[in-house]
Amino acid sequence: MTIELNQNYAKLPDSYLFSTINKKIASFQKEYPKADIIRLGIGDVVLPLVPGVIEALHEAVDEQAVRETFRGYGPEGGYDFLRQAIAEVEFQTNGINIQLDEVFISDGSKSDVANIQELFGQKISVAIGDPVYPVYIDSNVLSGRLGDFEAVTGKWSEAIYLVGNETNRFVPELPAKKADLIYLCYPNNPTGMTLTKDQLQLWVDYANDQGNVIIFDAAYEAYIQEDGIPHSIYECSGAQTCAIEMRSFSKKAGFTGLRLGYTVIPKALQINGQSLNKMWLRRQSTKFNGAPYIVQKAGAATLQEPAKSQIADNIQYYMENARIIREGLEASGITVFGGVNAPYLWMKVPNGLSSWEFFDQLLTRAQVVGTPGVGFGPSGEGYFRLTAFNIHEQTLAAVERIQSFLAVGLG
Amino acid sequence: MTIELNQNYAKLPDSYLFSTINKKIASFQKEYPKADIIRLGIGDVVLPLVPGVIEALHEAVDEQAVRETFRGYGPEGGYDFLRQAIAEVEFQTNGINIQLDEVFISDGSKSDVANIQELFGQKISVAIGDPVYPVYIDSNVLSGRLGDFEAVTGKWSEAIYLVGNETNRFVPELPAKKADLIYLCYPNNPTGMTLTKDQLQLWVDYANDQGNVIIFDAAYEAYIQEDGIPHSIYECSGAQTCAIEMRSFSKKAGFTGLRLGYTVIPKALQINGQSLNKMWLRRQSTKFNGAPYIVQKAGAATLQEPAKSQIADNIQYYMENARIIREGLEASGITVFGGVNAPYLWMKVPNGLSSWEFFDQLLTRAQVVGTPGVGFGPSGEGYFRLTAFNIHEQTLAAVERIQSFLAVGLG
Numbered sequence: 001m002t003i004e005l006n007q008n009y010a011k012l013p014d015s016y017l018f019s020t021i022n023k024k025i026a027s028f029q030k031e032y033p034k035a036d037i038i039r040l041g042i043g044d045v046v047l048p049l050v051p052g053v054i055e056a057l058h059e060a061v062d063e064q065a066v067r068e069t070f071r072g073y074g075p076e077g078g079y080d081f082l083r084q085a086i087a088e089v090e091f092q093t094n095g096i097n098i099q100l101d102e103v104f105i106s107d108g109s110k111s112d113v114a115n116i117q118e119l120f121g122q123k124i125s126v127a128i129g130d131p132v133y134p135v136y137i138d139s140n141v142l143s144g145r146l147g148d149f150e151a152v153t154g155k156w157s158e159a160i161y162l163v164g165n166e167t168n169r170f171v172p173e174l175p176a177k178k179a180d181l182i183y184l185c186y187p188n189n190p191t192g193m194t195l196t197k198d199q200l201q202l203w204v205d206y207a208n209d210q211g212n213v214i215i216f217d218a219a220y221e222a223y224i225q226e227d228g229i230p231h232s233i234y235e236c237s238g239a240q241t242c243a244i245e246m247r248s249f250s251k252k253a254g255f256t257g258l259r260l261g262y263t264v265i266p267k268a269l270q271i272n273g274q275s276l277n278k279m280w281l282r283r284q285s286t287k288f289n290g291a292p293y294i295v296q297k298a299g300a301a302t303l304q305e306p307a308k309s310q311i312a313d314n315i316q317y318y319m320e321n322a323r324i325i326r327e328g329l330e331a332s333g334i335t336v337f338g339g340v341n342a343p344y345l346w347m348k349v350p351n352g353l354s355s356w357e358f359f360d361q362l363l364t365r366a367q368v369v370g371t372p373g374v375g376f377g378p379s380g381e382g383y384f385r386l387t388a389f390n391i392h393e394q395t396l397a398a399v400e401r402i403q404s405f406l407a408v409g410l411g
Numbered sequence: 412m413t414i415e416l417n418q419n420y421a422k423l424p425d426s427y428l429f430s431t432i433n434k435k436i437a438s439f440q441k442e443y444p445k446a447d448i449i450r451l452g453i454g455d456v457v458l459p460l461v462p463g464v465i466e467a468l469h470e471a472v473d474e475q476a477v478r479e480t481f482r483g484y485g486p487e488g489g490y491d492f493l494r495q496a497i498a499e500v501e502f503q504t505n506g507i508n509i510q511l512d513e514v515f516i517s518d519g520s521k522s523d524v525a526n527i528q529e530l531f532g533q534k535i536s537v538a539i540g541d542p543v544y545p546v547y548i549d550s551n552v553l554s555g556r557l558g559d560f561e562a563v564t565g566k567w568s569e570a571i572y573l574v575g576n577e578t579n580r581f582v583p584e585l586p587a588k589k590a591d592l593i594y595l596c597y598p599n600n601p602t603g604m605t606l607t608k609d610q611l612q613l614w615v616d617y618a619n620d621q622g623n624v625i626i627f628d629a630a631y632e633a634y635i636q637e638d639g640i641p642h643s644i645y646e647c648s649g650a651q652t653c654a655i656e657m658r659s660f661s662k663k664a665g666f667t668g669l670r671l672g673y674t675v676i677p678k679a680l681q682i683n684g685q686s687l688n689k690m691w692l693r694r695q696s697t698k699f700n701g702a703p704y705i706v707q708k709a710g711a712a713t714l715q716e717p718a719k720s721q722i723a724d725n726i727q728y729y730m731e732n733a734r735i736i737r738e739g740l741e742a743s744g745i746t747v748f749g750g751v752n753a754p755y756l757w758m759k760v761p762n763g764l765s766s767w768e769f770f771d772q773l774l775t776r777a778q779v780v781g782t783p784g785v786g787f788g789p790s791g792e793g794y795f796r797l798t799a800f801n802i803h804e805q806t807l808a809a810v811e812r813i814q815s816f817l818a819v820g821l822g
Contacts, residue, residue, distance in 0.1 A: 121415030211413030
């Protein structure tokens with residue numbers, strides 16, 4: 001009688017989206033070693049860390065070289081200097097009352113987004129966008145909450161899908177059935193679309209009314225260009241009693257390789273008298289030992305000059321790419337969503353091709369890599385995600401190749 | 412009808428061991444602001460990072476400043492340069508056949524030790540040392556496997572305790588009842604004791620025979636001074652089919668603030684045809700985004716010169732502290748375990764005092780901080796942990812204070 005394994009692992013389809021993409025690229029490269037592939041696929045930044053961050057890192061490393069300034073274990077929730085700076089710069093200066101001890105520093109938003117479900121009961125219902133960033137789903141599948149995968153529909157039997165489509169411009173309606181835990185991500189990955197403060201307020205009111213909790217993934221808020229788009233869910237009235245917000249330094253400051261993020265859990269968020277803020281502190285104290293001191297120092301540097309302006313310039317650089325892609329595709333008659341307040345562009349695949357068919361054709365005929373929409377859920381079928389994370393020259397070249405490829409006609 | 416929470420959080424006693432200690436220190440310091448407290452409590456290093464590591468960090472930071480060498484998202488399991496170096500230097504050169512893809516890099520051993528239980532079923536039985544590093548217990552409590560806490564006994568109703576005591580010299584006997592998952596830590600935290608290869612082989616044979624899995628926490632292996640003490644469980648025959656090993660850079664190379672560890676899961680470790688190596692890769696790919704590139708470069712530097720020798724010198728420095736404490740306490744007639752192949756010393760509290768009573772007296776009368784043994788489990792009652800992680804001068808001063816305090820007599 002051997003030990004019982006977590007059988008939910010066997011339920012997850014074999015390959016993670018980006019592994020499959022990488023395998024397809026590797027296979028093509030093997031066949032055509034000289035092919036010059038341009039990647040607008042995985043949402044990874046390409047610009048190096050800004051000088052202000054590099055300087056902060058060197059300084060922090062030097063502190064670690066001397067006994068008097070060496071830092072070992074840090075507080076599991078993060079150093080006060082960073083928690084305080086975030087509370088002030090990201091929230092209080094925008095009129096949002098978030099305090100130091102409501103901000104929990106982590107090694108990245110992915111970890112937090114995946115771990116947050118641990119605070120909840122085994123049998124809660126979970127509402128998730130479709131299309132969606134796969135981690136919300138996978139982490140709940142591994143915890144056994146989403147039932148079984150139905151290959152025909154591409155859906156999990158127990159998940160509540162919040163369907164985004166052309167009609168609702170990727171802002172789903174409130175769920176028809178009871179949804180205890182609701183994942184929202186705006187600006188959205190993968191669609192690049194946003195919602196207005198009024199639209200978000202509807203969700204907050206609904207959650208407060210029903211006793212639900214919203215996980216608001218704001219990883220891309222720094223890319224918002226237009227007024228009237230909420231940067232934080234706490235801009236909405238009542239959000240502090242129903243919402244957890246996650247933020248990341250990855251896309252904002254190019255920290256994808258440095259690993260830093262944070263989760264905001266207001267003390268007002270209580271369920272039957274239990275504080276989720278306290279539960280998360282306990283979770284993090286038990287299972288995590290804090291983000292590296294030198295990385296937290298780098299994070300704090302991003303919130304002040306000179307790094308702050310340098311980072312803002314990088315975001316404008318990427319948003320110029322987004323404009324190039326959007327306008328280039330539209331000039332070829334493609335319907336494009338996103339790319340205005342987000343680094344993601346969500347294009348409608350022409351000629352009724354499936355999103356993987358389009359992926360294969362774009363790779364083999366134009367040597368451009370994007371992400372098939374269906375990889376983000378069944379409602380992503382027929383769409384394709386491109387990202388603004390490349391240098392201008394490559395982005396321009398990619399758009400020209402896509403235009404030529406579309407002009408010749410799809411296979 | 413509000414969302415259901417994970418009720419296991421409410422089961423965990425309110426304060427984590429080290430928080431309680433810190434509160435007691437803070438309260439004493441508030442009353443006596445001029446008190447000069449020496450800390451031999453929390454197992455955190457005090458020597459700064461060695462020059463070879465500092466140099467590697469600066470170099471890696473500079474790579475992150477330039478587009479051509481900038482690294483964003485890394486592989487979730489770690490960079491090959493580090494996985495390969497670990498496989499070679501830590502295992503293959505010692506005649507142990509561990510390959511690159513059996514080594515998973517993480518942000519520290521605490522995370523891995525806490526997360527590994529996710530791979531197993533909800534209803535498995537769990538055997539845990541007593542005394543023990545609390546994370547093995549707490550992570551299984553939060554997953555609902557250990558039942559309820561019984562305040563009178565200090566035990567969890569469903570846990571199988573592997574009791575260490577003076578008689579067995581803190582090497583417990585094989586469990587009397589079925590134990591699916593077995594946590595072993597040698598050199599041990601908190602007792603500082605080790606087992607021989609023959610003793611460890613008994614556990615490996617038992618696990619293979621019964622179909623159990625052993626989690627072997629080898630965080631302190633670098634402190635082993637004597638021959639015949641296994642550095643890795645894979646020195647035992649058959650361990651690759653039943654054991655997972657965790658290692659850390661924290662205590663070995665002073666990375667407590669830099670955050671780096673790794674978990675070894677041999678491909679031969681299969682349960683009913685399911686590979687735990689594959690499951691862990693999936694777990695990490697889904698819920699983790701890798702350790703920082705610059706920290707992984709620092710980790711690789713520790714495995715070669717000049718850092719390797721610099722680190723070995725630091726370990727000898729701490730082991731000299733261990734000798735000072737051990738001999739000093741023994742000179743005062745105290746029975747002391749550990750401190751020979753580990754940075755921890757486990758002293759028997761004299762005069763029948765409880766370990767918290769001894770903590771309070773040592774703090775208030777000698778201004779020395781240690782860790783009450785009972786904080787590591789009921790069998791720790793009557794014991795007290797001291798660590799070798801301080802500078803010589805402070806360690807010597809602490810031992811003198813303890814000796815004077817013992818000479819005056821306990822309260």
